[in-house]
Structure formats: C-alpha cells, structure tokens
Amino acid sequence: xxxxxxxxxxxxxxxxxxxxxxxxxxxxxxxxxxxxxxxxxxxxxxxxxxxxxxxxxxxxxxxxxxxxxxxxxxxxxxxxxxxxxxxxxxxxxxxxxxxxxxxxxxxxxxxxxxxxxxxxxxxxxxxxxxxxxxxxxxxxxxxxxxxxxxxxxxxxxxxxxxxxxxxxxxxxxxxxxxxxxxxxxxxxxxxxxxxxxxxxxxxxxxxxxxxxxxxxxxxxxxxxxxxxxxxxxxxxxxxxxxxxxxxxxxxxxxxxxxxxxxxxxxxxxxxxxxxxxxxxxxxxxxxx
Amino acid sequence: xxxxxxxxxxxxxxxxxxxxxxxxxxxxxxxxxxxxxxxxxxxxxxxxxxxxxxxxxxxxxxxxxxxxxxxxxxxxxxxxxxxxxxxxxxxxxxxxxxxxxxxxxxxxxxxxxxxxxxxxxxxxxxxxxxxxxxxxxxxxxxxxxxxxxxxxxxxxxxxxxxxxxxxxxxxxxxxxxxxxxxxxxxxxxxxxxxxxxxxxxxxxxxxxxxxxxxxxxxxxxxxxxxxxxxxxxxxxxxxxxxxxxxxxxxxxxxxxxxxxxxxxxxxxxxxxxxxxxxx
Numbered sequence: 114x115x116x117x118x119x120x121x122x123x124x125x126x127x128x129x130x131x132x133x134x135x136x137x138x139x140x141x142x143x144x145x146x147x148x149x150x151x152x153x154x155x156x157x158x159x160x161x162x163x164x165x166x167x168x169x170x171x172x173x174x175x176x177x178x179x180x181x182x183x184x185x186x187x188x189x190x191x192x193x194x195x196x197x198x199x200x201x202x203x204x205x206x207x208x209x210x211x212x213x214x215x216x217x218x219x220x221x222x223x224x225x226x227x228x229x230x231x232x233x234x235x236x237x238x239x240x241x242x243x244x245x246x247x248x249x250x251x252x253x254x255x256x257x258x259x260x261x262x263x264x265x266x267x268x269x270x271x272x273x274x275x276x277x278x279x280x281x282x283x284x285x286x287x288x289x290x291x292x293x294x295x296x297x298x299x300x301x302x303x304x305x306x307x308x309x310x311x312x313x314x315x316x317x318x319x320x321x322x323x324x325x326x327x328x329x330x331x332x333x334x335x336x337x338x339x340x341x342x343x344x345x346x347x348x349x350x351x352x353x354x355x356x357x358x359x360x361x362x363x364x365x366x367x368x369x370x371x372x373x374x375x376x377x378x379x380x381x382x383x384x385x386x387x388x389x390x391x392x393x394x395x396x397x398x399x400x401x
Numbered sequence: 402x403x404x405x406x407x408x409x410x411x412x413x414x415x416x417x418x419x420x421x422x423x424x425x426x427x428x429x430x431x432x433x434x435x436x437x438x439x440x441x442x443x444x445x446x447x448x449x450x451x452x453x454x455x456x457x458x459x460x461x462x463x464x465x466x467x468x469x470x471x472x473x474x475x476x477x478x479x480x481x482x483x484x485x486x487x488x489x490x491x492x493x494x495x496x497x498x499x500x501x502x503x504x505x506x507x508x509x510x511x512x513x514x515x516x517x518x519x520x521x522x523x524x525x526x527x528x529x530x531x532x533x534x535x536x537x538x539x540x541x542x543x544x545x546x547x548x549x550x551x552x553x554x555x556x557x558x559x560x561x562x563x564x565x566x567x568x569x570x571x572x573x574x575x576x577x578x579x580x581x582x583x584x585x586x587x588x589x590x591x592x593x594x595x596x597x598x599x600x601x602x603x604x605x606x607x608x609x610x611x612x613x614x615x616x617x618x619x620x621x622x623x624x625x626x627x628x629x630x631x632x633x634x635x636x637x638x639x640x641x642x643x644x645x646x647x648x649x650x651x652x653x654x655x656x657x658x659x660x661x662x663x664x665x666x667x668x669x670x671x672x673x674x675x676x677x678x679x680x
Binding site for chain 2: 122123124126129151154156159160176194196197198211212214215216217218222253254256257259262287288289290291293295310312313316317320324327328342344371374377
C-alpha cells in the first residue's frame with residue numbers, strides 16, 4: 114500500500130478542499146482510505162460532506178502528573194527538573210496542566226513518591242463512511258490537550274487497521290511544520306505540497322519542502338489560486354524548475370471553492386469543470 | 402498599562418496575520434506597539450509588513466548525548482522515555498532518534514553509569530525588527546524540529562522583559578490549538594479569534610473557543626470575509642459560547658491584492674477592534 118501526504122506549511126491554502134476532491138477522483142481508479150491527521154481541527158470529513166461518525170472513542174496517548182500533598186516534603190526537586198515550566202511554586206508545587214507533557218521526570222525524581230502519573234484521555238478517534246466508498250479516519254485533540262504527534266500516529270495506525278485491501282492511504286496533514294506535521298510525513302511514500310502565490314505561501318512552501326527533504330520523501334507541488342498573483346506563480350514555477358520539482362496542477366482562484374465549502378459539497382462535485390484537473394492529478398499519482 | 406492581545410482562530414488562512422498586522426499598523430500611528438509573530442512554524446508577519454529581521458538570539462534545546470563505552474545496556478533509558486526517542490533493548494546499545502526528543506531529562510537522570518550527558522542543539526532563532534513605527538519580535542523554528550513551543554517560550558521571555566515599554570503587544574499565533582498556540586496565548590489579557598462564516602470556520606472556531614474557555618481567557622470573535630455566506634453559523638456559535646462578535650470584515654479584492662503582493666494592509670477596517678480595545 115502507498116501512502117501519500119498532503120501538506121502546505123501555511124494554513125488555509127486549500128489543503129482539505131484539495132484532499133477531499135483528490136480522494137474522490139482517486140477512488141474511481143483505486144481503493145483508498147483517508148486519514149485526517151489535522152488532529153487540532155479535524156475537518157476533512159466536513160469538506161467531503163459527511164459527519165456521521167461510525168465510531169468515536171476516547172483515546173489516550175498521554176499521561177499527566179498528580180501531586181499527593183500529604184506526602185510532599187516541599188523539597189522543590191520536581192520544580193527544579195521540569196523542562197516545560199509546567200510546575201509553578203506557590204508554597205507548594207502546582208501543576209500548570211496545559212504545559213505538562215507527561216514526561217514523568219518529576220515522578221522519577223520525587224524521593225517521597227508524592228507524584229504519580231495518570232493516564233489521560235487527550236483525544237477522540239473514529240471514522241466516517243464518506244459516501245464515495247472510502248473511509249475517512251480522524252481524531253480530535255481535546256481542548257488544551259497535548260500530544261498531537263502521538264495522536265497523528267494513532268490515526269495512521271487506525272487507517273492501517275481499517276484499510277482492508279486499500280491501495281492508497283491519503284493523509285491530510287495540519288498547517289505548520291512542527292510535531293504533528295513531522296508525524297504525518299515520516300515514512301510516507303509521496304507528498305503533495307499545496308501552496309498559493311503569495312509571499313507567505315511561497316515562504317511556507319519552502320519550509321514544508323525542507324522537512325520533506327530531510328525525511329527523504331519525494332514530492333510534487335499544487336499551486337492553488339494561481340491567478341491571484343502571476344508574479345509569485347512564476348516565482349514558484351522557477352523555484353520548481355531549479356529544484357527539479359514537479360508541478361502537479363495549477364488551480365484557479367474561483368468563488369466556487371468557497372461556495373462549495375458553504376454547501377458542504379466537494380468542489381469536484383460542485384462544479385464539474387474541476388473534475389479533469391483532479392482526474393489528471395490522480396493519474397500522475399497512480400504512476401508514482 | 403500594557404495590554405497583551407492574542408490573535409488566534411484555530412483554522413489556518415482565516416486572516417490572523419492580515420488582521421494582526423493591520424491592527425498593529427493602525428495602533429502604531431498613535432501608540433507604542435510590539436507585534437509578535439508566534440507562528441514560529443511558518444512566520445509571515447515580517448513579509449506582510451516588509452520588516453527586515455535581525456537575529457536576536459538562537460534558541461537551543463537540550464538533548465542527551467550517549468557515551469556508549471560507559472553504557473551497561475540495562476535498557477532503563479528507553480523505559481523512561483515517554484516520547485519513544487530512545488529504543489533500548491536489554492543487552493543492546495540504545496538507539497536515539499533526535500526528532501522525537503523533547504529534552505525532558507529522564508534518561509540522563511536514570512542512567513546509573515553516567516553514560517548519558519547533555520548536549521545543545523539549535524532548534525530555531527528569534528528575531529527583532531522595526532517598520533511603520535511597529536516594533537517587531539518573531540521566532541522561527543528550524544525545519545525538522547518538532548518542539549515549536551520552545552521557540553514560543555523564548556518569545557514569551559523577551560515579551561516579559563520588555564512589556565512595560567509598550568501600550569499594546571499583539572501576539573499573532575499559529576493555526577491549530579496545540580502546544581505552541583497554548584504557549585502563545587498564555588500571556589494574553591485579551592484574545593480575538595478570527596474566523597470565516599463557512600462550516601470549516603465554524604468547526605475550528607468551536608475548538609478554539611473551548612480552549613479559550615479552558616484557559617479562562619477574555620475572548621471575542623472577528624468574522625473575516627463575513628459576506629462569503631449568508632449563513633449565521635458564527636452568530637449561532639457566539640450565542641452558545643456567550644462570546645461576542647467584535648467585528649465583521651467584508652471580503653475585499655483590494656485586501657487580497659495587497660496581501661498577494663506583500664504590501665501592508667491599510668485598507669482593512671480595524672476601528673471596531675480598536676474601539677473594543679480602548680473600552
């Protein structure tokens with residue numbers, strides 16, 4: 114099975130809209146499964162137009178500490194060793210819940226065993242049936258919870274479990290280049306960087322590419338809204354030429370994209386003129 | 402009194418940076434303003450305001466260094482590592498994967514043979530700059546480094562030291578709701594969540610409103626491109642969460658053109674927000 118990850122660095126360039134339509138186009142040729150790895154704000158299934166969750170269960174990938182103040186001798190060792198500023202001192206150690214990574218160093222160092230690690234449910238995980246014959250696996254991190262990278266790994270694992278005889282897994286990653294994005298691209302067979310021709314889009318695309326180069330993932334580029342600034346479209350084009358990067362598609366800026374979103378219909382179905390573009394990308398991907 | 406204002410929103414591309422820079426631009430005409438770009442994965446504010454960034458400091462993360470000669474292959478370092486950065490099988494040398502490590506220090510502490518010590522690795526930089534009367538502070542994570550919030554923490558330290566010099570500090574966060582966003586919101590007195598009236602905007606806004614409730618932050622909503630849909634999706638959510646809408650900004654070709662060409666956006670209506678800030 115082949116895994117293809119879609120990323121962008123910059124948010125809001127059209128990653129999920131493109132992933133949704135590409136998934137629908139690809140599913141005509143191959144059996145596929147989608148993994149929504151934007152676990153901060155998982156919304157691929159909304160773009161595909163289905164939100165009925167088939168299973169939606171609590172997931173635990175993290176632990177958090179708890180103090181037993183009866184045992185605490187106020188030695189301050191826990192406070193001293195925390196690398197995440199997650200323990201503040203107010204006559205006694207107080208946990209800053211949102212900063213605790215659950216690393217467990219304070220538990221190890223506490224001579225009184227006054228600190229215990231407790232499992233926390235930091236996300237929910239499940240899937241939807243898309244209505245196009247493929248499943249979309251997703252997870253949503255609970256408000257204020259940490260551990261997005263590990264939750265991404267769980268989504269990818271769940272997608273493998275539910276894959277049956279799927280030939281392609283399509284991963285929609287989050288914005289940025291940090292921990293959840295690294296978890297989305299590591300070990301993937303091919304990546305698509307979605308960008309837009311603006312100074313921000315171009316700068317963030319290059320950052321995404323650095324990550325892919327590091328993990329030795331081959332990739333191509335989709336330029337979305339290519340007609341909003343032809344100067345930057347040309348810049349991206351020359352950058353791609355210089356670095357021998359394939360441009361998989363150029364999509365125009367079109368109000369239909371927003372209309373499609375508002376109507377909960379993937380753009381490929383909302384306006385058929387876009388279908389050949391996605392069909393063409395699918396064909397390129399299948400040959401990869 | 403310095404007011405620290407966060408601009409966030411959950412969803413990417415709703416106009417956080419556009420609004421943060423436009424707001425800084427307007428406020429800086431009459432007040433002392435520090436704009437902080439806390440989207441350290443993909444910083445763009447300096448591009449939008451044509452700010453030349455000067456390096457302020459390098460941010461390091463500590464990571465373990467293994468002295469294999471001293472290692473007794475007991476496997477304990479791997480047992481205590483919660484991020485799976487160390488794979489240690491008993492009687493085998495530990496394998497260390499840098500990109501998984503958050504530098505917590507458990508392995509250094511647990512190793513009886515003192516075979517693990519510290520080394521520093523550079524994970525990013527923070528920068529300062531100035532243009533349009535705006536003082537600028539921003540961070541940038543090195544590619545392949547996972548722990549964005551360490552860079553945000555470094556920014557927070559600089560903000561903390563210098564906050565008294567400013568009337569307004571505007572912190573522009575990354576998309577999403579995870580660690581670096583939480584770290585960036587930590588110091589804010591007031592937070593504006595920028596969204597758009599689409600089902601995706603609504604979905605992601607709800608998540609950030611949940612987070613802001615957890616963090617007990619005073620927050621309000623800004624609807625960008627308010628005219629792309631007639632649906633009252635965001636108004637409904639505003640009622641449910643009892644968070645008011647401070648401004649509704651219509652879609653404008655001019656703004657898109659300024660944005661696409663990298664000019665400062667001076668034609669975006671920010672007076673609702675400024676009025677709210679002065680209240």
